Amino acid sequence: MVKSELNKRSPLRIFEKTMHGGLGKGNIGVIASRKGVGKTACLVHIATDKLLRDQSIIHVSFSNRTDHIINWYEDIFREIAKKRNLEKAVEVHDEIIKKRVIMNFSQDGVEIDKVLNSLRAMIQQGNFAAEAIVVDGYDFAKPETGGLSKVKAFAEELGLEIWIAASLKGKEPIFNNKGVPFELEKYLEEIEVLISLQYHGEYVHLKLVKDHETIDLLDMNLKLDPKTLLIAEE
């Protein structure tokens, strides 16, 4: 399969369709779940999908090693290429790598201003025309890292799509009756799209909790393939 065909058939097209054409520039989307359910894989899949469509992305993380993240991308790319029998996979791979930058902040409780400054430096001084940013491990619970409104303003100013993976902590229940995680209730203003990952029997399902204007628990008919952790049709 050639790249354009692969893009057309990607389950991410369903993903976008369900949320009325995708997240959109200047908006923040959040993927929330407990630790270890598959958020990073989801995020990397979303990012890889963008890369395959020739968009540039920045991957922001707060872990300590960039090689782990690179491995995620390698694995997800390999799975997609294998599953769809992608033509010229090596060439495509080398091409998309140039459109991806990983920015890692290894300091505990790094201030949001600092992160945004570095992102700005990469985009403006580094002349890296990012169209989307994916953020892994943003800690909403910590007040000092809060400031989601600043992130929102940043996204609007630079016309970026920002996807954030939020790790939910605390005792059950973690979701309210509308499916909104308690931790995120107060940020709902700034979040345009909210997706939760939930176990349902054998699979992890993607539930659309907030879609632009509407707040309702809607199944996206997408799940995470338990073996590859790729987003897949049910």
Added chain:
Amino acid sequence: MDYEKLRNIGISAHIDSGKTTLTERILFYCKKIRAIHEVRGKDGVGATMDSMELEKERGITIASAATNVTWNSHFINIIDTPGHVDFTIEVERSLRVLDGAVLVLCSVGGVQSQSITVDRQLKRYDVPRLAFINKCDRTGADPYKVQNQLKEKLGLNAVLMQVPIGLEEKHEGLVDLITMKALYFDGVQGEVVREGEIPENLRKQAEEKREELLDAVSLFSDEVAEAFLEGDVPAPLIYDAVRKGTIQHQIVPVFMGAAYKNKGVQPLLDAVIRYLPNPGEKKEYALDLDNNEAKVELAMDPKAPLTAIAFKLEEGQYGQLTYVRIYQGTLKKGSDIFNTRLKRKVKVGRLIRMHAESMEDINQAECGDIVALFGIDCASGDTFVNGDINYALTSMYVPDPVISLALTVKDKSVEDNLSKALNRFTKEDPTFKTYVDDESGETIIQGMGELHLDVYIERIRREYRVPVDSGMPQVAYREAITQRTDFDYTHKKQTGGSGQFGRIVGYIEPSDSGEYEFVNEIKGGVIPTEYIPSCDKGFKEAVKKGNLIGFPIVGVRVVIQDGQYHAVDSSDMAFQTTAFLAFRKIYRQSKPQILEPIMKVVVETPSEYQGSIFASINQRRGTIISSVEDGVYSRVEGEVALSEMFGYSTVLRSLTQGKAEFSMEFLKYGKVPKTISEELINEYEKKSKER
């Protein structure tokens, strides 16, 4: 000498982390030198280990001199290893002969790009290590941060053996977490180590850290684990466990201090003796040249046949000095030894133990030791045996050079000196190569980077007093075919005299391995077997130089399937020519492209400059792979074509007021962008026409 009382160690470090200062202090406390000179000292003497004038001037260490010291009735051979990546081969050669290493880190800068390179090299050669966090007296000193970086960036199980008493200007001494005593360094030059009680305000912290230490090492000793549960762990048990863990690469004990302020050096020396292995604790192997290079284990036995490796050459005042490490047997003065590469016997005239800038004549040295030979002609990496055996110690991995430049001398009378110098350097450093270009007649030198070649040019000028001019650095491009192309070529020259005839049919295609491959699929003897190697030879000759821009062609697979020969006119030469011309004829049809070396570039910078760094990489058609920020420092990693990196150190200096630094190493060959490729081709064609 009892090898159990011997340690061969290297001191590996990031540039400017104070390695030379530390070495100087070690020599001083071991009473090898009478006074301490600072690296960039005002007394104009310079640190003792920097033996070359150039090094003194630049304040860096390039060559690895070996020096022998005595501490606590143990012998330590210290191999001073260079810190800059451009001289990596020097580091790696030194590592080959080490049994242990001290990784020196700056308590402010922490684990920086070079520390990562050096650590990777230590890992490759399986060298157990201790860490020494130096410069605890500096503003911003934070050994705990450095310990964390050792864990996170290098993935080492770094375990604190000490905690500092005060930091920055208040750095007074250390707490030993095993004996639970405070250590102070008295006397004019810290030569008196005084034990004391742990200051009250540090007690709690020291106890916590001791617990962490015991926790980490109890894995290697059931006795420690048991004693730990009972509450009282005797020091010797802990020493044993730490030693075990260190040698098994399971833990890296962390020590600290401030060498410049004479703090922490003696406990580090104790640790070298206590935790790093003696030469007998690692299995060493050689290749038996008489038995198809089969691996043979060497014995730590002075009575076994001699096996030794020359790992370092130096042009001394009185001729060539060859540093050797003896792996087996005994090396005796006056005996005959055999160089297995040159297949030549030589006599050991003088056997020497090196001290910093002075030497001691000895009569013999046994396995495990590192000594020097005088006046023996050999190259670095050669193996010496005593005739009964024919071994080679494993060849060291040598990367291909990525950069070259032309040298011209103003005065023909000094050409002799120039070739002397080049001859010397190629022997000393396998990554440094030189040849005379057939077409231009220029002397070309090749190496691993700009700085690498700069240093040699400087040495040619200073040590050999040859006023040379150097041309612009030239990137080692490669050419490669991109598609399968069939050939059917007949070479015929049958007009009078002895003729030439050959015909070959087959195809060329890009090889998966990236190497030249030759496949013979000829059946039924349409070309006699004896001429098949001739074809191979002819193709090999052809790929030596492509006609796109005149660089070697890589990654070609040649398959020959059919052909024809002539009973009289076919010959070895005829088939070589056939293959050569066949390749030349179809090369352009195979859509060749130009490849260039892509370097992995790592820049360490204070975070405030990271925007400029991003910009500088972007401007060099580089790809930023990642940036990692931790507080003050950022580490930006990218992939940049070597041709774009010329002069980058100057650019970086001006961008960041000299606060950032970078390292680069060869990563892969990558495709040259079209516009640049066209430029290169035009230039080459223009040049060819001029000739």
